[in-house]
Amino acid sequence: MFNMLVGENGEQIILCHICNDKATGKHYGAISCDGCKGFFRRSVRKRHNYVCRFDKCCDITKNQRNACRSCRLQRCIMAGMKANAIQNERDAIGKRKKPEPDSNQILELLLQSEKHCQQLRSSVIKRTEQVSYDCGKVKWKNDDQRVATLDDVGKSIHQQLALMVEWAKSLSEISKLTVEDQAALLKCTAAQVIILGVAYRSLSLNGAICLANDRLLPKDHAALIGDINCVVGRIIDELVVPMRNLGIDLVEYVILKAILFFNPVSRGVNDHEAVENARLLFLQALEKRCSESPQGCECRSGRLLLLLPSLQVVAQQMVEDVQLARLFGFANVDSLISELLLHDEKPSTDPVIIQSLASPLEDVKQEM
Amino acid sequence: MFNMLVGENGEQIILCHICNDKATGKHYGAISCDGCKGFFRRSVRKRHNYVCRFDKCCDITKNQRNACRSCRLQRCIMAGMKANAIQNERDAIGKRKKPEPDSNQILELLLQSEKHCQQLRSSVIKRTEQVSYDCGKVKWKNDDQRVATLDDVGKSIHQQLALMVEWAKSLSEISKLTVEDQAALLKCTAAQVIILGVAYRSLSLNGAICLANDRLLPKDHAALIGDINCVVGRIIDELVVPMRNLGIDLVEYVILKAILFFNPVSRGVNDHEAVENARLLFLQALEKRCSESPQGCECRSGRLLLLLPSLQVVAQQMVEDVQLARLFGFANVDSLISELLLHDEKPSTDPVIIQSLASPLEDVKQEM
DNA sequence: TGACAGAGGTCAAAGGTCAA
DNA sequence: ATTGACCTTTGACCTCTGTC
Numbered sequence: 001m002f003n004m005l006v007g008e009n010g011e012q013i014i015l016c017h018i019c020n021d022k023a024t025g026k027h028y029g030a031i032s033c034d035g036c037k038g039f040f041r042r043s044v045r046k047r048h049n050y051v052c053r054f055d056k057c058c059d060i061t062k063n064q065r066n067a068c069r070s071c072r073l074q075r076c077i078m079a080g081m082k083a084n085a086i087q088n089e090r091d092a093i094g095k096r097k098k099p100e101p102d103s104n105q106i107l108e109l110l111l112q113s114e115k116h117c118q119q120l121r122s123s124v125i126k127r128t129e130q131v132s133y134d135c136g137k138v139k140w141k142n143d144d145q146r147v148a149t150l151d152d153v154g155k156s157i158h159q160q161l162a163l164m165v166e167w168a169k170s171l172s173e174i175s176k177l178t179v180e181d182q183a184a185l186l187k188c189t190a191a192q193v194i195i196l197g198v199a200y201r202s203l204s205l206n207g208a209i210c211l212a213n214d215r216l217l218p219k220d221h222a223a224l225i226g227d228i229n230c231v232v233g234r235i236i237d238e239l240v241v242p243m244r245n246l247g248i249d250l251v252e253y254v255i256l257k258a259i260l261f262f263n264p265v266s267r268g269v270n271d272h273e274a275v276e277n278a279r280l281l282f283l284q285a286l287e288k289r290c291s292e293s294p295q296g297c298e299c300r301s302g303r304l305l306l307l308l309p310s311l312q313v314v315a316q317q318m319v320e321d322v323q324l325a326r327l328f329g330f331a332n333v334d335s336l337i338s339e340l341l342l343h344d345e346k347p348s349t350d351p352v353i354i355q356s357l358a359s360p361l362e363d364v365k366q367e368m
Numbered sequence: 369m370f371n372m373l374v375g376e377n378g379e380q381i382i383l384c385h386i387c388n389d390k391a392t393g394k395h396y397g398a399i400s401c402d403g404c405k406g407f408f409r410r411s412v413r414k415r416h417n418y419v420c421r422f423d424k425c426c427d428i429t430k431n432q433r434n435a436c437r438s439c440r441l442q443r444c445i446m447a448g449m450k451a452n453a454i455q456n457e458r459d460a461i462g463k464r465k466k467p468e469p470d471s472n473q474i475l476e477l478l479l480q481s482e483k484h485c486q487q488l489r490s491s492v493i494k495r496t497e498q499v500s501y502d503c504g505k506v507k508w509k510n511d512d513q514r515v516a517t518l519d520d521v522g523k524s525i526h527q528q529l530a531l532m533v534e535w536a537k538s539l540s541e542i543s544k545l546t547v548e549d550q551a552a553l554l555k556c557t558a559a560q561v562i563i564l565g566v567a568y569r570s571l572s573l574n575g576a577i578c579l580a581n582d583r584l585l586p587k588d589h590a591a592l593i594g595d596i597n598c599v600v601g602r603i604i605d606e607l608v609v610p611m612r613n614l615g616i617d618l619v620e621y622v623i624l625k626a627i628l629f630f631n632p633v634s635r636g637v638n639d640h641e642a643v644e645n646a647r648l649l650f651l652q653a654l655e656k657r658c659s660e661s662p663q664g665c666e667c668r669s670g671r672l673l674l675l676l677p678s679l680q681v682v683a684q685q686m687v688e689d690v691q692l693a694r695l696f697g698f699a700n701v702d703s704l705i706s707e708l709l710l711h712d713e714k715p716s717t718d719p720v721i722i723q724s725l726a727s728p729l730e731d732v733k734q735e736m
Numbered sequence: 737t738g739a740c741a742g743a744g745g746t747c748a749a750a751g752g753t754c755a756a
Numbered sequence: 757a758t759t760g761a762c763c764t765t766t767g768a769c770c771t772c773t774g775t776c
Contacts, residue, residue: 038758395743
């Protein structure tokens, strides 16, 4: 019998008593390899009745063992395997390690989505810039053309919401969700997505934020146009400054946006698990990237994630600002803002969100 | 009950209360076999949360006990096994493995602070209730004396605020801050600290939260006592359930609490950097612990941190609830609540917070 | 001080997973 | 659908620790 070999480094290699492959221990009563072990278990469990097509004396070697199941099973029994060593089926084990969904590809797709929306934004700004509107609500002392009016704010929010829907539609992970869940995510995270975008755009500014249409809104002018909750100040103090200190980059920004978007506890979401899985995907990508980053100051991913609590509260405050603005008639709140940002229910009409989720890009461009 | 058999030689054989296999003694509070003993220990240690794939009533016998881990664990608990009988991991027996890095002093101190406050809480409950409770267990009916009244809610908030100040005072990292910054942190994070504590206390409850005085507040009773913002429901849906799914443990809870407390962008904080440094210390501890925890829990630290955005918003909503309750005169809002939670400025009197930060423990006990 | 009960740990041999 | 390399869980058996 040749049930033992000497390996390259002088170690002993035990061979499978059934097929002479390298054995991995004793299984069901016989020294055997993982292949024969699995084969025997499956055969017994499924009560297979194999019939040899030849003479019941097939060679069972590593390379030929799959040629005749009947003879292989016969040899398993001959080698001492016992069917009663097979136990009942057990509970499912925790899902095995993911096949590494290649976080680089995930990032690539996220960046594409981002660039797609950036281009869309640029084209819209160019188109609307030619029209000069002076709705005359508030005039700034420093009549810089780029300082935002209340109307700019409203327009900017509208644009960003429309862009956000486009962005969300372009995420491959979203296709696994029902349209209702997609809408729920959009509604629950719209304000945050907008604010995060504003903060990121404003990284190089000092004491002001940059709206979607590139108008600037200084901290101390915000109160004049209805920012009762000091949202602008809080964006700067609690988001822009920490982000700048961290030196957040575009990739980190888009991952963070995706993570906050796929919030499994968003109201109205039914399939929490699917959302959680998507979030986890991005979380893994974030942690991987941060651990590989050269400027990987310690706990980078954690510090980035810790931007989100502030973001969520500031977003909430912005929603309040908008609600108050509408209440007092300061601002024109359209149906997109009303539905996505303020969560107004309009059972009478076809919801704008569902519509937007289904409509092609060109329609959206017109809308903006 | 068939918990005993007579063996071949006339000796009595004790049976496992979980699966009826031969028992090897009492383990973690229940007569059980070695299999169930090991299963329970592993399940608790690894913070597994199993889901029954059938109807939560699987047979647990010697031959079938491995078919459903959810039901097996359920039976372990039913048979009287207690998770708190599971001790910390010890040094490996013999000389097998485990380098066992130096036990983290930061975590030790945090745990001490927590236990200190737990004891304080217990003593206050005992003093004020003179009834001993078995908090957080399965028993619980609608007409239970333990259902909270509006008064209980107010008392509970007050107690928790007082306890929080004690907790904060006991953190060694806080001594590096000025009293003003300490007060600012307390004010900005009080609501969150309270909510996180409530959520953690309520992990084993279903559809209800457990107040600081061990009164229970069911989700559907909350609206009746002024919970306009559905805070209780949101605590359960957005915090308790995710925390339970994660299998958060005490150490993770206390670190998370410390991280949220040392929020460098809290309004009124002057020395942002000192707060940031403290936060980073705990963030490092969290990431270290999560990375060392048994394999399979990917991105654990990130997932824990992602509880915080929900926490911050829910906390905000609770503050609103309290504000409204005061506005409509539903509830008696004392100066501690008013100053710490609602951020009322009272320039005329000596602020309660500064006072509490400076006063010894005995005074505080009287206060509660 | 020694027997015991109930904590802890070990590791062979069961189980399951999932790309190929 | 089956295979098999690779990973997880189980439980019989053993050590350690505190108590009486």
